[in-house]
Amino acid sequence: MNINGHTKVYGIIGNPIGHTMSPAIHNMISEALGIDSVYVPFVANDDLKSIVKGLFSLGVKGINVTVPYKTAIIYELYGVEPMAMEIGAVNTLQYTEHGYYGYNTDILGLERELKDENISLTGRDIVLLGAGGAARAVAFLCASKGASSITIVNRTLNKALDIRADVAAYAAKNGRFDLSSNVNAITFKELGSIPYNDITVFQCTNVGLAPDSEACVVHDSTFYRKVAVGVDLIYRPAETMFMRYVRSAGGASYNGLKMLIYQAVSAYEIWNGVAVPDVVIYDVERSLA
Numbered sequence: 001m002n003i004n005g006h007t008k009v010y011g012i013i014g015n016p017i018g019h020t021m022s023p024a025i026h027n028m029i030s031e032a033l034g035i036d037s038v039y040v041p042f043v044a045n046d047d048l049k050s051i052v053k054g055l056f057s058l059g060v061k062g063i064n065v066t067v068p069y070k071t072a073i074i075y076e077l078y079g080v081e082p083m084a085m086e087i088g089a090v091n092t093l094q095y096t097e098h099g100y101y102g103y104n105t106d107i108l109g110l111e112r113e114l115k116d117e118n119i120s121l122t123g124r125d126i127v128l129l130g131a132g133g134a135a136r137a138v139a140f141l142c143a144s145k146g147a148s149s150i151t152i153v154n155r156t157l158n159k160a161l162d163i164r165a166d167v168a169a170y171a172a173k174n175g176r177f178d179l180s181s182n183v184n185a186i187t188f189k190e191l192g193s194i195p196y197n198d199i200t201v202f203q204c205t206n207v208g209l210a211p212d213s214e215a216c217v218v219h220d221s222t223f224y225r226k227v228a229v230g231v232d233l234i235y236r237p238a239e240t241m242f243m244r245y246v247r248s249a250g251g252a253s254y255n256g257l258k259m260l261i262y263q264a265v266s267a268y269e270i271w272n273g274v275a276v277p278d279v280v281i282y283d284v285e286r287s288l289a
């Protein structure tokens with residue numbers, strides 16, 4: 001890497017930030033494409049107004065935002081892409097002359113992973129395990145891609161109910177009255193009452209994340225027999241307990257590594273106006289797997 005007076009600076013803000021894989025991914029892509037830029041981590045604090053003002057004054061062209069600022073950052077932006085606004089979370093800021101414009105490339109990343117794996121959401125019965133920020137984004141993606149039902153399962157029912165209300169309203173606003181009345185919120189105790197077979201499940205909790213690799217929010221084999229496709233948003237370990245259960249019951253299972261890489265690739269493409277070639281994406285994936 002040859003940093004000089006023309007090198008463009010990009011970065012990620014969050015707290016904590018030590019675990020982030022984003023600098024590795026972005027710098028690898030810049031190196032492969034020969035683009036003169038560098039991507040660095042910044043530990044942020046709650047004074048997002050000063051942080052955004054400072055980054056803007058310095059002309060930082062692109063910033064990623066991670067936990068716990070993906071929602072609070074919205075108040076500091078010049079504009080937000082409509083889907084990110086519906087979800088209420090932004091993870092990518094692009095410099096414009098008026099201020100930063102916000103995107104949610106987590107969702108673009110998942111969309112690209114699903115496309116890669118030929119997983120369609122249209123007409124599918126979807127079950128989301130968890131009701132945090134990640135589950136919320138996935139629920140909106142499922143609604144926008146024509147899912148036929150969405151069931152949100154969470155330990156804390158109120159959080160599932162909140163997502164249900166917002167997603168049902170979004171579906172109704174878009175003329176999807178069939179889906180609007182088929183968004184459900186339940187706790188894990190009621191999992192046996194799900195009336196659907198052949199379901200697509202997204203594991204959106206952090207249970208099962210390394211080093212707790214043997215943990216899983218659901219152990220019930222009756223449930224797994226109904227699962228055609230299971231996507232775990234976790235990427236460490238490469239095969240989670242949830243994925244093992246899905247595979248053992250005959251379903252297809254996927255981890256969240258591609259989603260992680262594609263959210264970075266999507267941000268990179270927004271910032272640089274280039275399409276990152278598949279061969280580069282493949283190299284990044286291999287180096288992180």
Ligand code: ATR
Binds near residue numbers: 130133135154205207
């Ligand atoms: P993210 O932004 O990754 O979605 P989050 O907003 O903190 O993270 O959400 C974490 C999710 O994991 C929540 O659904 C949480 O359940 P609660 O809403 O009941 O807290 C779920 N989760 C975390 N630990 C859990 C556990 N031990 N058992 C069941 N669910 C758990």
